[in-house]
Amino acid sequence: MSEEKKVPSKVPDGHARFVTTRQMAPNEKGFVGYETVWEPFQKETEYKVPKQP
Numbered sequence: 001m002s003e004e005k006k007v008p009s010k011v012p013d014g015h016a017r018f019v020t021t022r023q024m025a026p027n028e029k030g031f032v033g034y035e036t037v038w039e040p041f042q043k044e045t046e047y048k049v050p051k052q053p
Contacts, residue, residue, distance in 0.1 A: 014021040018041060024033045 011023045013023075018039045020037045020039075022035045022037070024035050026032045
């Protein structure tokens with residue numbers, strides 16, 4: 001009975017304001033990890049040199 005391998009259940013993606021987490025596939029030891037994807041907090045614009053007086 002203890003020889004029976006348990007298949008981990010699939011967890012839905014987690015969504016928050018700036019982050020998304022996804023379940024990864026189990027490795028050879030059976031460990032299931034999670035991938036974290038961050039969205040940018042702010043926009044970056046191109047720098048413009050100020051006009052000379």
